[in-house]
Amino acid sequence: MRPLDCTTRTVLTAIAFAATALSMHADEGTPEITSFEPTPLEKKIFDGPGVTVTRGDEIYSTLCAGCHMPEGEGAVGGGMYPALAGNEKLEYPDYAVFIILNGYKAMPSFAHTLSDEQVAAVVNYLQSGLGDNSYEPVATAEQVKLSRPQ
Amino acid sequence: MQGATRRYALAMIGATAGSAALYSAMKAIHHVQPSSYKGPIKLDGDPKGAKVLILGAGLAGMVAALELRAAGYQVEVLEYREKAGGRCWTLRGGDTYTEMGGATQHVTFDGDNYINPGPWRIPYDHHGVIDYCQRLGVQLEPFIQQNHNAYLHNTKAFGGKPQRFKHIATDYRGQTSELLAKAVDQNRLDDMLTSEDREALIESLRATGALDSSNTYTAGDLTSRYRGYGKPPSAGFEGAPTPSTPLSLSEILQSNLWQRLADADLVDHQMPMFQPVGGMDMIAQAFAREVGDLIRYNSKVVSLQQDENGVHVAYEDTRTGDTLTAEADWCVCTVPFSILGQMDHNLSPGLTAAINNVYYRGSAKWGLEFKRRFWEEDDRIYGGISYTDLPIEMISYPSGGLFTKGPAVVLGGYTWDDAQAFEFNAMQPEDRIKWALEFGSHIHPQYLEEYKTGVSVVWHKVPWVLGCFGIWRDKEAHYANAVKIDNRVVCAGEHVSYLGAWLEGAIESSLDAIGRLHDKVING
Numbered sequence: 001m002r003p004l005d006c007t008t009r010t011v012l013t014a015i016a017f018a019a020t021a022l023s024m025h026a027d028e029g030t031p032e033i034t035s036f037e038p039t040p041l042e043k044k045i046f047d048g049p050g051v052t053v054t055r056g057d058e059i060y061s062t063l064c065a066g067c068h069m070p071e072g073e074g075a076v077g078g079g080m081y082p083a084l085a086g087n088e089k090l091e092y093p094d095y096a097v098f099i100i101l102n103g104y105k106a107m108p109s110f111a112h113t114l115s116d117e118q119v120a121a122v123v124n125y126l127q128s129g130l131g132d133n134s135y136e137p138v139a140t141a142e143q144v145k146l147s148r149p150q
Numbered sequence: 151m152q153g154a155t156r157r158y159a160l161a162m163i164g165a166t167a168g169s170a171a172l173y174s175a176m177k178a179i180h181h182v183q184p185s186s187y188k189g190p191i192k193l194d195g196d197p198k199g200a201k202v203l204i205l206g207a208g209l210a211g212m213v214a215a216l217e218l219r220a221a222g223y224q225v226e227v228l229e230y231r232e233k234a235g236g237r238c239w240t241l242r243g244g245d246t247y248t249e250m251g252g253a254t255q256h257v258t259f260d261g262d263n264y265i266n267p268g269p270w271r272i273p274y275d276h277h278g279v280i281d282y283c284q285r286l287g288v289q290l291e292p293f294i295q296q297n298h299n300a301y302l303h304n305t306k307a308f309g310g311k312p313q314r315f316k317h318i319a320t321d322y323r324g325q326t327s328e329l330l331a332k333a334v335d336q337n338r339l340d341d342m343l344t345s346e347d348r349e350a351l352i353e354s355l356r357a358t359g360a361l362d363s364s365n366t367y368t369a370g371d372l373t374s375r376y377r378g379y380g381k382p383p384s385a386g387f388e389g390a391p392t393p394s395t396p397l398s399l400s401e402i403l404q405s406n407l408w409q410r411l412a413d414a415d416l417v418d419h420q421m422p423m424f425q426p427v428g429g430m431d432m433i434a435q436a437f438a439r440e441v442g443d444l445i446r447y448n449s450k451v452v453s454l455q456q457d458e459n460g461v462h463v464a465y466e467d468t469r470t471g472d473t474l475t476a477e478a479d480w481c482v483c484t485v486p487f488s489i490l491g492q493m494d495h496n497l498s499p500g501l502t503a504a505i506n507n508v509y510y511r512g513s514a515k516w517g518l519e520f521k522r523r524f525w526e527e528d529d530r531i532y533g534g535i536s537y538t539d540l541p542i543e544m545i546s547y548p549s550g551g552l553f554t555k556g557p558a559v560v561l562g563g564y565t566w567d568d569a570q571a572f573e574f575n576a577m578q579p580e581d582r583i584k585w586a587l588e589f590g591s592h593i594h595p596q597y598l599e600e601y602k603t604g605v606s607v608v609w610h611k612v613p614w615v616l617g618c619f620g621i622w623r624d625k626e627a628h629y630a631n632a633v634k635i636d637n638r639v640v641c642a643g644e645h646v647s648y649l650g651a652w653l654e655g656a657i658e659s660s661l662d663a664i665g666r667l668h669d670k671v672i673n674g
């Protein structure tokens with residue numbers, strides 16, 4: 001899909017960072033990482049225990065994207081992760097809310113990881129924002145609260 | 151004294167009643183923990199050429215292949231990967247790993263350096279793993295789990311400065327012993343203790359806590375013999391040592407550094423632990439030498455059907471894209487439930503519900519190669535684990551190759567915390583490495599200067615498991631249905647055991663499954 005060469009990317013990232021915040025020094029021509037300044041989103045991720053981000057797109061890209069992939073395109077290997085971009089099951093929020101709270105098969109539950117507000121925010125992002133999805137984003141924290149497994 | 155008496159009693163029983171009596175007597179005295187592994191499996195009776203199809207060539211699949219072929223079955227194994235071992239896996243220089251989503255890492259470790267991205271340590275009482283290692287000629291060496299000179303680190307304690315394990319452990323034990331000894335001495339626990347036990351307890355607390363004759367844990371020669379001296383004893387005119395100063399109890403309590411003190415006391419973390427010399431996949435390679443000829447690699451099973459005539463499997467050759475089929479009388483399915491649940495199958499409703507009940511835990515691991523063993527040369531840490539409250543959770547130093555010169559690989563992090571494992575899972579490999587270097591440098595300032603290369607594996611992105619190990623949402627309700635032979639198919643693997651997330655679980659589950667399957671074949 002998107003083969004990246006990690007080594008090259010690290011070096012490239014290092015060079016890109018060097019212009020701003022990452023300082024490096026050359027040893028036999030190999031640039032090395034000597035310090036690291038995280039991006040604003042990266043800074044937020046580890047700013048305290050649990051999931052610290054609150055916006056739908058941020059929750060998606062820091063949690064869900066690991067399986068459903070950054071653009072919601074899904075992935076296939078020995079098993080698969082379903083695409084959420086262009087997924088018609090997202091027309092109404094109820095299905096996504098249920099799956100996120102209860103988990104389903106290989107999809108873990110996020111009931112204890114995310115607050116009602118965070119679940120609503122990420123579902124709204126799935127409905128409208130992720131890929132070309134453009135359903136009406138109507139999930140609410142109240143709805144999530146009522147759907148939580150007892 | 152007591153030990154000698156007990157040994158003498160055992161010798162008497164042994165001499166008069168034979169070794170079976172000795173064993174049960176020893177068990178009664180809690181000397182020997184019986185393992186559920188009963189030694190090499192015996193599968194007597196002629197299966198008359200029955201064919202078994204094994205899905206997955208991890209340890210569960212290869213144990214089944216080895217033992218069933220030996221028992222006279224026709225065996226065929228289908229494996230998705232290009233090599234055997236499944237999660238029993240090692241990455242070395244020259245290896246390439248492509249995760250879900252397509253990001254590819256090229257491992258550029260020096261020489262024989264390696265990282266075990268999955269299993270890395272073997273408890274002494276995992277008899278099944280150890281027995282197969284011996285039978286298949288896999289050399290084991292000590293895995294250093296516990297190191298008193300490694301660090302405990304909390305960003306919010308001691309000004310973020312890592313503390314030596316021995317200081318926290320000794321001072322914590324000494325000062326809690328002091329409190330308890332004083333409480334007993336001041337008769338505050340009289341209602342809980344007899345007077346003989348009060349005396350013995352105080353004596354034992356002095357001995358184990360390094361307390362002085364007034365039951366105090368204080369700077370001096372005695373406590374320094376446990377926690378280390380300020381100026382260590384040496385030779386010459388200035389050779390005399392000076393004592394070190396204990397940390398205050400309150401500081402230790404508030405630091406949370408006590409959280410990991412008992413880690414190596416867990417029965418499956420107790421020393422000695424073991425690792426195969428050269429990497430965990432030495433076990434996989436040894437099995438593959440035995441049963442490799444039975445395995446068809448690059449074969450992704452997509453459908454599993456059974457009826458009164460047999461088992462019918464469809465699989466894709468991942469190199470050519472062709473869909474092929476395989477038939478057999480019986481099937482041992484070791485495909486992780488995360489993937490089996492996505493397959494087209496006609497397993498019974500009970501087993502289907504069990505499969506769908508399991509999801510897989512996430513975890514991230516890093517192998518970071520540094521130009522030299524600065525943890526040994528500068529910090530005098532030889533193997534073992536430093537723990538931190540940072541998201542990398544720990545740094546583990548190599549147990550092998552101690553004192554050698556040149557580049558070496560540390561485990562740069564091993565996360566379990568759900569939120570953090572998900573967050574690392576969502577990152578691209580180069581960002582994960584950056585974070586591991588950033589966090590690790592809080593403990594070892596040498597990190598950035600000495601870093602050479604690295605690789606990281608986040609288990610939810612491992613294409614052939616989709617996670618680290620199986621977790622049951624409701625094990626009580628579904629476990630028996632997963633164990634049960636479902637007409638012609640029996641499931642096996644770490645997930646079908648109470649030893650989940652251990653190699654031993656995969657092996658014992660496989661032996662249990664094929665034992666019952668064989669019984670069904672022979673006796674109906």
Ligand SMILES: Cc1cc2nc3c(=O)[nH]c(=O)nc-3n(C[C@H](O)[C@H](O)[C@H](O)COP(=O)(O)OP(=O)(O)OC[C@H]3O[C@@H](n4cnc5c(N)ncnc54)[C@H](O)[C@@H]3O)c2cc1C
Pocket residue numbers: 078079205206207208209210211228229230231234235236237238267268269270271272449450451452484485486489513515609614615617618619642643644645650651652653654655656
């Ligand atoms: C991070 C981590 C740390 C661990 N630490 C330890 C440890 O220190 N000590 C220890 O003893 N254990 C440890 N374990 C656990 C140990 O790795 C597992 O319990 C064991 O390897 C599982 O073996 P298995 O045969 O059940 O499954 P696997 O090894 O996963 O085998 C399943 C096989 O099925 C194949 N497969 C998947 N899908 C398909 C398909 N569609 N078609 C065909 N084949 C398919 C896979 O490629 C794989 O080869 C650890 C595991 C992890 C992930």
